[in-house]
Amino acid sequence: MAEQETSSGLEGFGKKLLNLFIKDEPTSGKTAPVIPQNQGNPVAVPSPQSGPAPAAPASAAPVSAPLPEGAVDPKFVDHFASVLHRNNPPGPDYFEFRETLKNLSNLNLSEDQQYQAAWASYKAMGGSADVSALVSSANQYLTALNNDQQAFSKTVEETLTEKVGGLANEQKQLQAENEQLAKQILELQRKMDANTERLAKIGGELNDQRQKITQSKSNYDATLAVFVGQIKRDLLKLGEYIK
Template sequence: MAEQETSSGLEGFGKKLLNLFIKEEPTTGKPITAFPQNPPNPVSVPITPASPVPAATVREPTASSAVPEGAVDTKFVDHFAAVLSKANQPGPDYFEFRETLKNLSNLNLSEDQQYQAAWASFKAMGGSANVAGLVSSANQYLTALNNDQQAFSKTVEEALTEKVGGLSNEQKQLQSENEQLAKQMLEIQRKMDANNERLARIGGELNEQRQKITQNQSNYEATLAVFVGQIKRDLLKLGEYIK
């Protein structure tokens, strides 16, 4: 496959990649879908699978936070175009084979015939005469995509740690503050209830104490009147009886 060097060429490669690996549904308005990912091999040659992403980087969706279904994003198409362009080697390889296979998909051929015809065309354009060479080039692309996936998963983990982790810490802090405020509010409410009970008792005590004081004042006045009256009477009698 020819090297894609310029940014404009890379953009065109992205569109080409989108056309080769993703197809539009015949019915208008249907979403774009990928071509079959596991077609039967015309020749039995072991294909080396790309290394899986480490399990630690895979997050299972929880019941409270289900992961939405993904959709093909043109920005990632352009990204993968760059990844595959860097992994490309000069000369016909898997990419040309896929391009030929895509062109044959419009013909009225069975899938087996499509792969056989694409293989014959691939060899005719100067590609490897041994299917193992074609498989090897396809695995190179898989390895490049797998390495990119692992790098992307790492950035996702870092983003989760930085952004989601920061928000999670803030959430815990606010929840803790709310718990403390709730305790304070409960204590304030208890204090208010105690004060209201005391206020109710004070109302009765005020009347009682007012009556006691008023009664005491009345007794004082009555007793004072006895002493004052007696002294005044004595003074009156002294003036009357003693000259």
């Protein structure tokens, strides 16, 4: 690009990137990106004689399970702005072409006319007259984005392994603790039931023992009274009859 943004200007560059690659009209209530999905596959260079290359049929990738629908995130817009900024060569390239094409989208022109006009403007800015140079610069951006995607995917996998693995280990540990606690609770319940049963028996035994002890004391006192009384009578008789 002709103008090189500095790191302090990446926020503005991110907003510019958002305007260039994101449609103005929301789709189903959400803003939909128009960036090509096959970022890692370079675009074939059309020959000047053959005319525009036919559009490749879109193929839907099989999805084994429904995934959460994504949304354009401003922090990732700024991130991609930084990626493209680092891979931005000096002079007009695909980015100027995309900017011109975006501006032409507001005019009442057919798609073919928009691309032809953007191509003419691109060459007027000093861009190469060979369309392969423009396509090559676009493929360079795709390569940069694909490399970033691979690095991001690796980071995601590593984070998942760390976070999910740690949570899985914690889950197993908590389950094992709960099983152990459940066994302890069962054992305590059994102990409580045994204690309750024993307490019921002890209540009856206490009454029996209390009655036995009380009766034994009464018998002791009665027997003692006989001996004490006899001795006291003997003492009285001794005093009366023997002097």
